[in-house]
Amino acid sequence: MKHQVTIIDIARQLNISKSTVSRALTGHPRVKEVTRRAVLDLAGELDYQRNMLAINLSSSQSRTIGIIVPEFVTSFFPIVIMGAQEVASESGYTVLICQSNETYEAEVANARVMLANRVDGVLVSLTRETKNFEHLAMFTRKAIPLVLFNRVCYDIDVPKVVVDDYEGAFKATEHLILSGKQRIAHLAGPPSLYISRKRLEGYKDALRKHGFPIIDELIISYDLNVERAKIYVTYLLDLPQPPDALFAINDPTALEALLIIKARGLSIPDEMAVVGFSNDYGSSLVEPGLTTIAQPTREIGRVATQLLLDQINTEASTWKSVTRVLKTELLIRGSSVQGLTR
Amino acid sequence: MKHQVTIIDIARQLNISKSTVSRALTGHPRVKEVTRRAVLDLAGELDYQRNMLAINLSSSQSRTIGIIVPEFVTSFFPIVIMGAQEVASESGYTVLICQSNETYEAEVANARVMLANRVDGVLVSLTRETKNFEHLAMFTRKAIPLVLFNRVCYDIDVPKVVVDDYEGAFKATEHLILSGKQRIAHLAGPPSLYISRKRLEGYKDALRKHGFPIIDELIISYDLNVERAKIYVTYLLDLPQPPDALFAINDPTALEALLIIKARGLSIPDEMAVVGFSNDYGSSLVEPGLTTIAQPTREIGRVATQLLLDQINTEASTWKSVTRVLKTELLIRGSSVQGLTR
DNA sequence: CTGTTAGCGCCTTCAG
DNA sequence: CTGAAGGCGCTAACAG
Numbered sequence: 001m002k003h004q005v006t007i008i009d010i011a012r013q014l015n016i017s018k019s020t021v022s023r024a025l026t027g028h029p030r031v032k033e034v035t036r037r038a039v040l041d042l043a044g045e046l047d048y049q050r051n052m053l054a055i056n057l058s059s060s061q062s063r064t065i066g067i068i069v070p071e072f073v074t075s076f077f078p079i080v081i082m083g084a085q086e087v088a089s090e091s092g093y094t095v096l097i098c099q100s101n102e103t104y105e106a107e108v109a110n111a112r113v114m115l116a117n118r119v120d121g122v123l124v125s126l127t128r129e130t131k132n133f134e135h136l137a138m139f140t141r142k143a144i145p146l147v148l149f150n151r152v153c154y155d156i157d158v159p160k161v162v163v164d165d166y167e168g169a170f171k172a173t174e175h176l177i178l179s180g181k182q183r184i185a186h187l188a189g190p191p192s193l194y195i196s197r198k199r200l201e202g203y204k205d206a207l208r209k210h211g212f213p214i215i216d217e218l219i220i221s222y223d224l225n226v227e228r229a230k231i232y233v234t235y236l237l238d239l240p241q242p243p244d245a246l247f248a249i250n251d252p253t254a255l256e257a258l259l260i261i262k263a264r265g266l267s268i269p270d271e272m273a274v275v276g277f278s279n280d281y282g283s284s285l286v287e288p289g290l291t292t293i294a295q296p297t298r299e300i301g302r303v304a305t306q307l308l309l310d311q312i313n314t315e316a317s318t319w320k321s322v323t324r325v326l327k328t329e330l331l332i333r334g335s336s337v338q339g340l341t342r
Numbered sequence: 343m344k345h346q347v348t349i350i351d352i353a354r355q356l357n358i359s360k361s362t363v364s365r366a367l368t369g370h371p372r373v374k375e376v377t378r379r380a381v382l383d384l385a386g387e388l389d390y391q392r393n394m395l396a397i398n399l400s401s402s403q404s405r406t407i408g409i410i411v412p413e414f415v416t417s418f419f420p421i422v423i424m425g426a427q428e429v430a431s432e433s434g435y436t437v438l439i440c441q442s443n444e445t446y447e448a449e450v451a452n453a454r455v456m457l458a459n460r461v462d463g464v465l466v467s468l469t470r471e472t473k474n475f476e477h478l479a480m481f482t483r484k485a486i487p488l489v490l491f492n493r494v495c496y497d498i499d500v501p502k503v504v505v506d507d508y509e510g511a512f513k514a515t516e517h518l519i520l521s522g523k524q525r526i527a528h529l530a531g532p533p534s535l536y537i538s539r540k541r542l543e544g545y546k547d548a549l550r551k552h553g554f555p556i557i558d559e560l561i562i563s564y565d566l567n568v569e570r571a572k573i574y575v576t577y578l579l580d581l582p583q584p585p586d587a588l589f590a591i592n593d594p595t596a597l598e599a600l601l602i603i604k605a606r607g608l609s610i611p612d613e614m615a616v617v618g619f620s621n622d623y624g625s626s627l628v629e630p631g632l633t634t635i636a637q638p639t640r641e642i643g644r645v646a647t648q649l650l651l652d653q654i655n656t657e658a659s660t661w662k663s664v665t666r667v668l669k670t671e672l673l674i675r676g677s678s679v680q681g682l683t684r
Numbered sequence: 685c686t687g688t689t690a691g692c693g694c695c696t697t698c699a700g
Numbered sequence: 701c702t703g704a705a706g707g708c709g710c711t712a713a714c715a716g
Contacts, residue, residue: 004460004484006693017703022695030701047480049457053404054693057395058708075623078420085441094455097439099427113436115391118346138389143344255627281417285597287629316344348709359687364710372685396709400692688715693708700703 005048014038025050056118065308066096066114066122068107070151074252075281076297077125080149083301084123091309093120102224104129111135121145121308126153128190128224145311145319149304152194159311160323161304165195168293168328169202169247172275175291176245177210179336181273185218185236185243187229187253196221196249199277203247218243226252233257237264237272245273245336251280254290258335274335288334296326347390356380367392398460407650408438408456408464410449412493416594417623418639419467422491425643426465433651435462444566446471453477463487463650468495470532470566487653487661491646494536501653502665503646507537510635510670511544511589514617517633518587519552521678523615527560527578527585529571529595538563538591541619545589560585568594575599579606579614587615587678593622596632600677616677630676638668 007025011018016035024031024039042048056062065088069077081097088095096117098110107127114122115138122139124146133156139146140158149161176184186203189196200221204214217239220232229248233256236243248254254276258268266272268288276283279294303324311319334340349367353360358377366373366381384390398404407430411419423439430437438459440452449469456464457480464481466488475498481488482500491503518526528545531538542563546556559581562574571590575598578585590596596618600610608614610630618625621636645666653661676682 004693008693018694019696019704020702022693023702026695032701035701049454051399051460051693052458053395053399053402053460054708055695056708057393057399057692057710058694058696060395060708062395072420072424075417075420078414078417082414082441094438094440094459096436098436099424112391116394117436118393118395142346259627282624282627285601285624286627346709350709360710361688361712362686364712365686368711374685377685393709396692397711398692399694399708400710400712402692686716688713690711690713692710695708696706698703698705700701 004051005043005046006051007048009046010039010042010048013042060118061120062118063092064094064096064117064119065305065312066098066117066119068098068100068110068114068122068124070100070102070107070125070127072099074250074278076150076278079297080125080301080304083298084305085301087302087305087309093309100127102127102129104132108135111138115139115142115144119144121147121312123147123149123304123308125149126151126193128193131192143316145308145316147304147308147311149300150195154194157321159307159319159321161300161307161326162195162323163295163300163326163328165198166202166205168277168295168330169199170206171202171328171330172247172277172291172293173203173206174210175330175332176247176273176275176336177206177212179245179269179273181245182212183215183218183241183243184212184245184247186220187232187236187246187248187257188219188221189249190223191221199249224249224253226256229253229256230260233260237261237266242272244271245269245275247275249277251276251278251283251290251292254292254335255280255282255286258286258290269334269336269338279331283331284333286335289340291333291336292331294329294331299326346393347385347388348393349390351388352381352384352390355384402460403462404460405434406436406438406459406461407647407654408440408459408461410440410442410452410456410464410466412442412444412449412467412469414441416592416620418492418620421639422467422643422646425640426647427643429644429647429651435651442469444469444471446474450477453480457481457484457486461486463489463654465489465491465646465650467491468493468535470535473534485658487650487658489646489650489653491642492537496536499663501649501661501663503642503649503668504537504665505637505642505668505670507540508544508547510619510637510672511541512548513544513670513672514589514619514633514635515545515548516552517672517674518589518615518617518678519548519554521587521611521615523587524554525557525560525583525585526554526587526589528562529574529578529588529590529599530561530563531591532565533563541591566592566595568598571595571598572602575602579603579608584614586613587611587617589617591619593618593620593625593632593634596634596677597622597624597628600628600632611676611678611680621673625673626675628677631682633675633678634673636671636673638670641668 100107283290442449625632
C-alpha cells in the first residue's frame with residue numbers, strides 16, 4: 001500500500017498549517033471561506049480520505065460497534081445484522097461482525113477482538129454453550145455499552161432485546177390444542193439457553209391451561225444441531241404411542257421434522273401437525289407451508305442497535321437495563337390446519 | 343467509556359519504560375525472563391488489551407479486510423462471508439462488512455468507508471447497477487489489494503473468483519434438452535452483470551449445440567427483484583405457445599416460478615420443468631425439489647480471501663490478475679425429472 | 685537487555 | 701482567523 005494523502009500533504013501544497021487544513025475539513029466555523037474552499041478543492045483533487053485510524057486514536061473512540069452472533073447458518077442472524085447495519089450507518093457508525101460458531105471459546109476470543117478494536121459498544125447473542133459470562137462482564141467493567149439480543153442471559157445487568165418467547169410458544173401450543181391435537185410433543189433447545197427455557201415454559205403452560213398432562217417422553221431437549229434433530233424426530237415417531245403434533249424450538253428443526261414425516265407417508269396435519277418458531281425463509285416454501293411464530297427479525301437488529309447507540313451517547317451512570325420485548329405473531333399455514341397451502 | 347489500561351500504566355507500576363513493556367508484550371526475544379513475566383502477569387491482572395487503533399496507526403495497516411456485497415437477502419453472501427471470515431481470522435485479520443443494497447451509490451459510499459478505515463485489502467461483489475468502476479480503480483491507484491468475486495467485471499485488472507457460469511448454464515440447459523424439453527425459456531439477469539451475460543450465453547450455446555432455435559420471446563432479462571419475477575413467469579405461462587421448461591438465473595427466481603406454476607395446477611416437471619442456479623437453502627425444501635447448479639459458496643469466500651491475503655503480503659508490482667474459476671455441479675431433483683422427490 | 689527519541693495522522697488547546 | 705505544540709497508544713530505530 002503506498003503513501004496515502006494526509007492533511008500535511010494538503011497543508012504543504014497550500015502553504016498553510018495542518019491545523020487549518022484539519023479545521024477546514026471538519027467544518028470548523030472559524031476558517032476563512034477562501035481557505036476552506038481551497039482545502040476542500042485540493043482534497044477532492046487528491047482524493048484525500050480522512051484516516052479513521054488516526055481520528056479514532058486521537059479521539060479514543062472508534063465509531064464502530066461490534067456484533068457477536070453465534071452462527072450464520074440460519075437466515076435469522078444475517079437479517080438481524082442488516083437491521084443493525086441500517087441504524088448504525090445512519091449514525092455514522094461502522095459495524096464489526098464476529099461469528100462464534102456456537103462455541104464458547106470463539107465467543108470469548110471474539111470479545112477480545114472487540115476490546116482490542118476499541119469498539120464503542122457491542123451487541124451480542126450467546127452461543128448455546130455459554131454458561132460463564134466473565135468475558136461480557138468485562139465490557140461493563142470497562143464501561144463499554146453492551147446490549148444482548150435474542151440469546152440473552154439474566155446473569156448480567158444490561159439492556160436486552162428479545163421477543164416474547166413464552167407467549168409465542170404458548171400461542172403455538174394452544175393453536176395445536178385448539179386444532180384438536182391430543183399428544184403434542186416439543187423438540188426443545190438446550191436448557192442453557194434462556195429462550196429454550198421460556199419456550200418450554202410457554203408450551204407447558206398452554207398444556208396446563210387446557211387440562212392436558214405434561215408427558216416427559218414427549219419433551220426432548222437437544223443442542224440445535226439439525227443432524228441430531230433427525231434422530232429425535234424419528235424417535236418420537238417410533239414411540240409406541242406417538243404424538244399427533246410437534247412444536248419445534250425453531251424453523252430449521254421444524255422443517256427437518258416436516259420432511260421426515262412426509263417421507264414416512266404420514267399425512268400432515270391430520271396424522272401429525274408441525275409448528276415452528278421464527279418464520280425463516282423456507283417456511284413458506286415447503287408443502288404444506290410451515291405454521292410458525294414470526295419474529296420481527298430485522299426490527300430486533302434495529303432496536304438493539306438503537307438501544308446501544310443511546311447508551312453510547314449517555315453517561316454510563318444513567319444507563320438503564322431495560323428489556324425490550326417485541327411481539328411475535330402466529331402464522332397459520334398448512335402444517336397445522338388442513339387445506340391451507342401456503 | 344472509561345480510561346483503558348495502557349502500556350504506560352503497566353510501565354509505571356513496574357518502574358520500567360514503556361518500550362520494555364511493549365517488547366515483553368509482543369514477544370520480542372531480548373527481554374529478561376523475569377521482566378517479561380512481571381509484565382505479562384500485571385497485564386493479565388489489569389486485563390490489559392492491546393489497543394489496535396494505536397497499533398494500526400503506528401504500523402499504518404489495519405489488519406482488517408473489507409468486504410462489500412450487494413445484498414444480504416439470499417443465503418449466498420452470508421455464506422461467502424463465513425468462508426472469508428474463517429480464512430481471515432486464521433491469519434489474524436478482522437473483517438469489515440458493508441452491504442450495498444443493490445445500489446450504486448451505496449457501493450461508492452462503502453468504498454469510501456473502506457478507504458477511511460484503511461483496510462489492508464478489499465473483496466467486492468458488484469451491485470446490479472454498477473456500470474462505473476472509478477470507485478474501485480481508486481483502490482488499485484492507492485495500491486490497496488482488491489479481489490472481485492461472483493459479480494465481477496473485466497473493466498478493471500484485478501484477481502477474480504467466479505464459478506464457471508457459462509458452463510453451469512450450459513449444463514442446466516442441456517439437462518433440460520436431454521430430458522426431452524422442446525421450448526426452454528430463460529429468465530435472465532440484467533445485462534449489466536457479467537454473470538447474467540455468461541449464463542445467457544451458456545443457455546444459448548446449449549440450444550445451438552442441439553439444433554434448437556433461440557426464441558427471443560422466451561428470453562426475459564430482469565433486475566433480480568423477486569416481485570418482478572412473478573410478473574414475468576406469469577407472462578411466460580400465458581404465452582400462446584408457452585414454454586415447457588424454465589431455466590432461471592438464480593434459485594430465488596426459480597423457486598418463485600415453481601410456486602406460481604404449482605399454483606396454476608400445472609404438473610412439474612411434465613408440463614413445465616424448472617432449473618435454478620446456486621443451490622440456495624430452500625431448493626431442497628420445496629416439492630418437487632429444485633434442480634439447480636450448485637456453487638461452492640463457502641469456498642468462494644475462502645479462495646477470494648486467500649487471494650487477497652496473498653496480495654497483501656507481496657509487492658504490488660508482482661500482483662497478477664488471476665481469475666480463479668471454481669466448478670459447479672448439476673444437482674438433479676424433481677423439478678426437472680419425474681419421480682425424484684428431494 | 686533496557687531506556688530515549690521519533691514518529692504514525694489527526695484533533696485540540698493555547699497563543700497570536 | 702491561523703500557527704505552534706502537545707497528545708492519543710504503540711512500535712521502531714538508536715543508543716547505551
